[in-house]
Amino acid sequence: MASTKAYVMEDGEVLSQSYMDSYILKQKDDGSNQIPSDSFNQTYSGLGLVEPIYNIEALAQLLEINTFHYRAVKTKARDIAGLGWNLVPREGVENPSQEERKSVKDFLETCNPSRTFTEICDMVMVDHEATGNGYFEVIRDVSDDKVVGLEHIPAHTMRAHQDMERYVQIRGRNKVWFKKFGLDKDVNKDSGEIKDYGAVEVGNRATEVLHLKNYTSRSDYYGVPDILPALGALLGDKERQEYNTSFFENHAIPAYAVTVSGADLDEQTERDIKKFFQQDVKKANHSTLVLTAKPSEGEYDSPPVEFNFQALSTDTKEASFRMFRQDNRDEILSAHGVPPYRAGVNVEGQMGGSSAAESTEIYKQSVVKPKQEVLESRINRFIIKIGLEIMDWKFVLNEIDTRDEDREIDRLEKLFKMGYYSPNMLREERGDERIDDPNMDTHFINGVPISTGGQEQVLDSVKDLHRELVKVVQKGE
Numbered sequence: 001m002a003s004t005k006a007y008v009m010e011d012g013e014v015l016s017q018s019y020m021d022s023y024i025l026k027q028k029d030d031g032s033n034q035i036p037s038d039s040f041n042q043t044y045s046g047l048g049l050v051e052p053i054y055n056i057e058a059l060a061q062l063l064e065i066n067t068f069h070y071r072a073v074k075t076k077a078r079d080i081a082g083l084g085w086n087l088v089p090r091e092g093v094e095n096p097s098q099e100e101r102k103s104v105k106d107f108l109e110t111c112n113p114s115r116t117f118t119e120i121c122d123m124v125m126v127d128h129e130a131t132g133n134g135y136f137e138v139i140r141d142v143s144d145d146k147v148v149g150l151e152h153i154p155a156h157t158m159r160a161h162q163d164m165e166r167y168v169q170i171r172g173r174n175k176v177w178f179k180k181f182g183l184d185k186d187v188n189k190d191s192g193e194i195k196d197y198g199a200v201e202v203g204n205r206a207t208e209v210l211h212l213k214n215y216t217s218r219s220d221y222y223g224v225p226d227i228l229p230a231l232g233a234l235l236g237d238k239e240r241q242e243y244n245t246s247f248f249e250n251h252a253i254p255a256y257a258v259t260v261s262g263a264d265l266d267e268q269t270e271r272d273i274k275k276f277f278q279q280d281v282k283k284a285n286h287s288t289l290v291l292t293a294k295p296s297e298g299e300y301d302s303p304p305v306e307f308n309f310q311a312l313s314t315d316t317k318e319a320s321f322r323m324f325r326q327d328n329r330d331e332i333l334s335a336h337g338v339p340p341y342r343a344g345v346n347v348e349g350q351m352g353g354s355s356a357a358e359s360t361e362i363y364k365q366s367v368v369k370p371k372q373e374v375l376e377s378r379i380n381r382f383i384i385k386i387g388l389e390i391m392d393w394k395f396v397l398n399e400i401d402t403r404d405e406d407r408e409i410d411r412l413e414k415l416f417k418m419g420y421y422s423p424n425m426l427r428e429e430r431g432d433e434r435i436d437d438p439n440m441d442t443h444f445i446n447g448v449p450i451s452t453g454g455q456e457q458v459l460d461s462v463k464d465l466h467r468e469l470v471k472v473v474q475k476g477e
Contacts, residue, residue: 040159040170043159043168043170044159047161047168047192048161048162048163049159049160049161049162049168050159050160050161050162050221050222051159052159052219052221052222053216053218053219053222053224054224054228056131056133056155056156056222057156059130059131059132059156059225059227060127060130060131060154060155060156062130062227062231062234063130065234065238066234066237066238066332068237068328068329068332068333068343068345069227069234069332069336071343071344072129072227072332072333072336072338072343073126073129073130073227073336074126075338075342075343076125076129076336076338076367076368076371077122077125077126077128077129078122079342079364079368079400080125080368080371080372080375080397081118081121081122081124081125081372081375081397082118082121082122082125083397083398083399083400084118084397084398085108085117085118085395085396085397085398086395086396086398087101087104087105087393087394087395087396088393088394088396089392089393089394090391090392090393090394093391093392096392096393097392097393100390100391100392100393101392101393103388103390104384104388104390104393104395107147107148107388108395111148111149111150112149112150112151115152117150120136120150120151120152121375121397123152124136124152124212125371125375127152127154127155127156128155128212128214128223128225128371129214129225129226129336130155130225130227131155131156131223131225132213132214132216132222132223132224132225132228133155133158133211133212133213133214133222133223134155134211134212135152135153135154135155135158135167135209135210135211135212136150136151136152136153136209136210136212136378137150137151137152137153137178137207137208137209138150138181138207138208138209138210138382138383138387139151139207139208140207140208140387142202142205146387146388146389147383147387147388150383153169153178153209157169157170157171158178158209160211160221160222161192164180164220164221165179165180165183165185165187165194166178166179166180166187166192166194166206167179167180167209167211168192175190176189176190176206177189177190177191177192177206178206178207178208178209179206179207179208179209180208180209180211181208181209181210181382182208182382182386183208184197185197186198186199186200186205186206187200187205187206188200188204188205188206189204189205189206189207190204192206210378210382210383212374212375212378214226226335226336226337227332227335227336228335229335230331230332230334230335233327233328233331233332233335234328234332236324236328237324237325237328237329237332258273258308259306259308260306260308261306261308329345333345336367337363337366337367338363338367339356339359339360339363341356341359342360342363357402360400360402361402363400364399364400364402368399368400369399372397372399375397376394376395376396376397379395380394380395383395412426412429412430416444417444417445417446417447418445419443419444419445419450420443421443422440422441422442422443422444423435423439423440423441423442424440424441427440
């Protein structure tokens, strides 16, 4: 019996079995699932650069394909570096120089003509969380070598040299070299050539780079992002999204196998089937397809011509897809260490309150604070201490406020009444500046200052109380 099989593709194309057999696609022997090419491919060996263990450009592009990954990266960067900063005296410095404080404050507020220092730190940390690498460009005054400016360099445009002393940025056909911060030699920004300090003309000198890496034991030159273990979940969610988009573009009609019995599948029939699935169904959800075909030639007493349409996938398994997406989401957020609600995800059955506060505190202590300490130490050691020659003050990033306001005020009030805190200490605890007044550094017990006169008043009060107690006891006798 003549039987011809064809497949209706997702775009409505009708392909016969014989046609598909002739174009069977075989997977590559290496099982490759290719990612975007590295624009540095042709320059690694020629320039002596080190190739990253993962394609940094591809890692940067992952931000564009997954909502949860994007939101987690942006949230972490903001919580680490985007909540503002402060200056505090270094440990052991009793009388910090106010001139030094003003000098640091002025620099941090004017270090870039178009961006704030907080913006620059936030951009560097977005790169750090997305690719595992973040770069500051440090600009010095040629007259006295003091740091006068900071800039952000996009991580996907930077590569490290084998000598660990130079970096190069490539964008299109443009190329510029940088040197590691503190290198006591000059580097030509155009050629990358290293010379003795002062041997390169001022206009051709490379500026310096501070490189923040998210440590991996697999590379001395680059870091890796936290999302790396969850790449499968991220790419799996992308495939789910593409499948659903394609499915609903076809009015939720799955691919069909069409079997024609007792006749050959002629060109006109193919065109009719193709038109039905490609045009008619998309215009109206309940279109009707009417087909006719002639029996196969050379067959006598042949059975009637029959058309059989069999859906290749009739169950969309929507519930399973929702669970799949939720599992992917949870794995992505877990890799980042970000609580769901901080990434804008409302988890059904989980309310706020103490549970949310505890999750935030764990996130703050285990994820945010360690990264803040790394960034603070780089700024303090290289920019403030070495670059600006400031010794009395240090830079600190503002932390996520996880305190309950009313409970915190009650706690501070009790400590103040007990004489544990002075007014200025309370102001510092709350992030405010000290007030230059001797009374603001005085401790109080129940409103009574603990000074020479204050102590005498307290002692007199205790003595009076003792005398009253003695009288009460004597009357009882």
